[in-house]
Every structure is written in C-alpha cells, then in structure tokens.
Amino acid sequence: MLKCYPVPLPTYHITPRTRSSSFAVLCITLVTSTALLSTTLSQSASTSALPESKSKTAATAADKAKTTPAKPLAPPKPGVLARLGKTPDWTRLDAYQRSISRTEFQRLLRHNYLQNDESAADLIEILPDRARILKQSNHPQSGYYDLFFLSDSTKTSATAPKILRYWTPPWKMRPALHPPKPLTDLHIVIDPGHIGGEFAQVEERWYRIGENTLPITEGDMTLKVARIMQRNLTALGARVTLTRNDAQPITKLRSEDLKAEAQKWLTRLPGSRKPSAYKLQHTAERLFYLSSEIRTRAEQINNKLKPDLVVCLHFNAEAWGNPKKPDFVSKNHNHILINGCYSQGEIKEDDERLELLLRLLQRTYYYELTMAEEVSKSMRRGTGLPPYTYTGDNAKSVNSNPYIWSRNLLANRIYLCPVIFLEPYVMNNKEVHARVQAGDYKGIRKIGKSYRLSIYREYADSVTAGLVNYFKKQRN
Numbered sequence: 001m002l003k004c005y006p007v008p009l010p011t012y013h014i015t016p017r018t019r020s021s022s023f024a025v026l027c028i029t030l031v032t033s034t035a036l037l038s039t040t041l042s043q044s045a046s047t048s049a050l051p052e053s054k055s056k057t058a059a060t061a062a063d064k065a066k067t068t069p070a071k072p073l074a075p076p077k078p079g080v081l082a083r084l085g086k087t088p089d090w091t092r093l094d095a096y097q098r099s100i101s102r103t104e105f106q107r108l109l110r111h112n113y114l115q116n117d118e119s120a121a122d123l124i125e126i127l128p129d130r131a132r133i134l135k136q137s138n139h140p141q142s143g144y145y146d147l148f149f150l151s152d153s154t155k156t157s158a159t160a161p162k163i164l165r166y167w168t169p170p171w172k173m174r175p176a177l178h179p180p181k182p183l184t185d186l187h188i189v190i191d192p193g194h195i196g197g198e199f200a201q202v203e204e205r206w207y208r209i210g211e212n213t214l215p216i217t218e219g220d221m222t223l224k225v226a227r228i229m230q231r232n233l234t235a236l237g238a239r240v241t242l243t244r245n246d247a248q249p250i251t252k253l254r255s256e257d258l259k260a261e262a263q264k265w266l267t268r269l270p271g272s273r274k275p276s277a278y279k280l281q282h283t284a285e286r287l288f289y290l291s292s293e294i295r296t297r298a299e300q301i302n303n304k305l306k307p308d309l310v311v312c313l314h315f316n317a318e319a320w321g322n323p324k325k326p327d328f329v330s331k332n333h334n335h336i337l338i339n340g341c342y343s344q345g346e347i348k349e350d351d352e353r354l355e356l357l358l359r360l361l362q363r364t365y366y367y368e369l370t371m372a373e374e375v376s377k378s379m380r381r382g383t384g385l386p387p388y389t390y391t392g393d394n395a396k397s398v399n400s401n402p403y404i405w406s407r408n409l410l411a412n413r414i415y416l417c418p419v420i421f422l423e424p425y426v427m428n429n430k431e432v433h434a435r436v437q438a439g440d441y442k443g444i445r446k447i448g449k450s451y452r453l454s455i456y457r458e459y460a461d462s463v464t465a466g467l468v469n470y471f472k473k474q475r476n
C-alpha cells in the first residue's frame, strides 16, 4: 500500500460575515438535509479555534436553526459533465497534497495538458503555494479545491512523498535479469479499439469496395493484432489481458437504453430545440459504442485489472466520402497519441478537470512520452510509414518526434495509467486494403509489386519490439 500524504485542513471556514454564503456552499457540496446542516453548524460553533465573538454568533445561528423551521433547500445545480460522466469526488486529490512543486505543476500544464495558455483560465488558478481548482464550473459558489504544492526547496529524492498510483513505474521494477523474458512482472492491457462484426457499421468504422471482397471493419482488425501481440508479449514474460476477446461490446447498455440520456444531453443547454429523431438516434448510438463502452472498459481497467500500461490499438482512415461509394486514398501514415491538449470546453467539464489533474499528478506524461518514443522508432522500422501531421488545434506536438502527438481522448484520459494510443495505417489506402484482403499469414507474400508480412503481424511485431526496448532501458 502506498502511504498517503497528510491532508491539509479543509478549505471551508465559516465566518459570521460569510455565513449565509458558506451555508449555501455546504448545502450544495457536503450535505443534503437540514438536519445534517444544523449538525455541521453546531460543530463549527463549538470549535474552540473560533474567536469567542464568532463562536457566540455561530452558536446563536445554530440555536436559531434548531427552533426556526428551515426553508427547503433548492436542489443543487447540476454540474457540467462529459457524456455519461459522474460528478467528481475532489477528495481523490487529497492523496496528492504537497506531492508536486509549483514549477513542475505549471510546466506540465503548459507544456502538455493545456491546448493554450487560456484553456484553464478561471478553472485552475496557480497561487504561490497552491493550485486553486474550481469545483463546479457553472457554479463558483460551490467553492474551490486547494491543492498545495511541495516547496521547491524541500524537493529531494529523500523527502519527496510517494505518489499514489495503482501501476508501477518501470524504474521501480526489479531489473529484467533474464534476457529471454524482459517483460517479466509486467501487466499489460491491450485495448483493441472499437467493437467488431455487426457493430462496425453502427460505429461507422466499416467500408467495402468491390463485389467479392472482405469488408474492412476496424474492430475486427484491431482484435487480430491484439491476439498476436498477446502471444508475443506473453512469450516475453508479461501478463497480458485484452479488454475484449470477441466482436461483442462489453457494456450491457445499448442505444435503446440510452435514448433518455441522449435527449438529456441534446437539450442540456438553455434554449435547445427539440432534437430530430435522427439526431436522437445518432447521439444514443454514440453514447453506446463510445461513451458507455469505453467507460465500462475503464472500470474494468482501473478497478479490477490495474495494469502497468494500456496499449490502445487502432487503424486510421482518411475521409472516404459517401460510405456507400467509398474511395481509395493514396495517403498512408502512422502516429501515436499520448494524453494532453485539453481545450477550455473540456476543462470546463468538472469530471474532465479532475481526470486531467489525476493524470498530471501521477506523472503519466513522462512514461507515455518515453514509451511512445521507443514504439515510434520500432514502428517506423517495421512499417516504413511516414508520420501523420495534425493541422487543427485538437492535438499538439510535445517534442521533436513527428510521430508523437498529445491529444485528449476518452480512452487515454480515463484509463488511469500510462496509455499509448496507436493509429498506424490508413484503412482506405489501396495497398492497406489489399493487405487486409490477404488476411493473416506466416512469412511473406506478394502484395501488389512487393513482398510483405501480414499487416497484422507487422503491426503487432513492431509494437512489441518498441515495448521491449523501452522496458529494457527503463528497468536497468
């Protein structure tokens, strides 16, 4: 068990001047009944730390609360949350009090996590001794969470507190003593992106060109790669778990179950119009295959599996126009995503703000970046693919490696350990299409004018080589 750092005093202080507003804050965030509220006030009133005059005023208020029937409380204002997100429990940050210096906190935020310097304006304020984090972005009266910094001068390896995380950084693992098994002691989760079979069409990760051809379904392709990688990594000593082992989703919910949620989401903003039946169906489907499916995988990863890393496998695609008449493209490329680049809209969502901070405080950035470096090198050698370049502002480059981008996706945000998210091959590239038609095979085969490995083995083997290189370097 990791030891938690002592938690500082609560940030709420009831003073006579601000009692009514503090009262409201407490109602919203801490208690839901007047009885509890009265108890809270009574306890505050008896606190000897309060100056006598304040104690008296507080006691009078408490007496009044006992005798005067309290007005019913207004229901708490719902916070701004991501799709199917839960109201954040800010006490999860208690374990990270005084575990990071102001300099490092600021550097990680600016360099990796914020899309630009304004992204966290009014949401995360950096003071000399602490970060002041707004708890509910649409309701500032709900208060702030104070995350105190580790003083720069006291930061030494001997005094730095342990960081709470369920995964083990590679430098903490015993050195890989046996060269044939460099991945011993590691638990790796492989997340085959998307769902397969009939669901590929719902997810719009599907196309077919030609009469007697196999359909291209990303979720089935990622599962094939995952199985080969599982075999590779297990032979090298790792314990490997797949988030799914067939073409079925792991969430029990389906779009029909999420219609009411979709309706709520589409009409959440004041003045929203009644959504069309098509829009409602489309949103319910996205809530199923994206939000609910990935959140269910996250629950499994964070609460049950608790791996040392997650590898998310995907294939990329370029716009294929009309799905009924898709076109081939000449482009083919690769890139690797690590978590970061949160927009202001994303940081405004209370649950995302907490998730960003948990990743920052666990320092996943350093591990994801170093691992992505090694995997990008081995994938470059193995696939020969050039890097993909983002032209919008939804991803940012964090070093000089053109293959690595920082981007905030649900999976690489809520799987709470180092995650690398792989996007090699353009599925609607003509050569990739031909290689998928050839299926999985041993050795090499002539595809077009050249001899190629099976696309699945090339993908799996090059990622495996990168992970081996990373752990060999980091564990020794």
Ligand SMILES: [Zn+2]
Residues within 6 Å of the ligand: 193, 194, 218, 314, 315, 316
């Ligand atoms: Zn994908």
